[in-house]
Amino acid sequence: MRGSSPRQYPPADPLPDFHQTDPGPNEPDPGPNEPDPGPNEPDPGPNESNPDLNQPAHKLDDIKVEHHPHSQIPSTVHRFSEFSCSCPTEDYVPHxxxxxEPFRTRLDFEVAEIALEAAMTKDQTNRLINLIHRSASGNDMFTLQNHDEVRSLWDLASQRYTRFQNDAVSVPLGNEVRKFDMHYRPLWDWVLDLLRDKRLAPHFVFDAQCLSKFNGERFVRFINEPWTADAFWKAQVCFDI
Structure with missing residues (x-):
């Protein structure tokens, strides 16, 4: 307590009060007999009757910390710079x-974190984990370094085939005309890309065919592919393919 109440001198032979009892656990705590002046009350200054209780000289902006009397923690005074910069709780934070945890390794956590941030599906997450295991086992080599390299490789891959074009398509709707962006590849250029592909070229048929099946008496014609139809046959006659 920082304040002091008026001094009262007890009688020479004080009599004990046998009617005063310690409140039980269910009784409210009456609190201290003297009012607490609170932290906003003026400091009465040094205690002249007990020089040991005299406080050292304070400096401007000093911070005084007072605890509740029931805590039995003495008041302390701190320099402003020490109080504002110190973090006493850091010493008690367990390392x-x-x-x-509960992830087994930091790498496990970081991979799972990427899958979470990217909102990957179950299938995508399993594919990512399988790729990591393939690289870790040494069966495949992973050489990509960063996003810029990935983007440049995608650009190179897109230049091998006909690129998409963007045109506006006008569609009448009621009394207005609405425009929509349409992304497409020119059909002729796309066909040429297919013809240049060495894996697909052997499967193209340029000569018309006429297929017939023998039914025991004669051959009966049938059509099962575009080049076995009449239009393909007539086109080869006209253009002499």
């Missing part, structure tokens, strides 16, 4: 060498 954790594996904050990524």
């Amino acid at each position: 954790n060498d594996s904050p990524w």
Whole structure:
């Protein structure tokens, strides 16, 4: 307590009060007999009757910390710079060498974190994990370094085939005309891309065919592919393919 109440001198032979009892656990705590002046009350200054209780000289902006009397923690005075910069709780924070638990390793956590941030589906997450295991086992070599390299490789791949074009398509709707962006590949250029592909070229048929099946008496014609129809046959006659 920082304040002091008026001094009262007890009688020479004080009599004990046998009617005063300690309140039980269910009784309200009557609190201290003297009012607490509170932290906003003026400091009465040094205690002249007891020089040991005299406080040292304070400096401007000093911070005084007072605790509740029931805590039995003495009041302390701190320099403003020390009080504002100190973090006494840091010394009591336990050190954790594996904050990524319950994941077994930090790498496990970081991969799972990427899958979570990207909102990957179950199938995509399994594919990512399988790729990591393939690289870790040494069966495949992973050489990509960053996003810029990935983007440049996609650009190179797109230049091998006909690129998409963007045109506006006008569609009448009631009394107005609405425009929509349409992305497409020119059909002729796309066909040429297919013809240049060495894996697909052997499967193209340029000569018309006429197929017939023998039914025991004669051959009966049938059509099962575009080049076995009449239009393909007539086109080869006209253009002499």
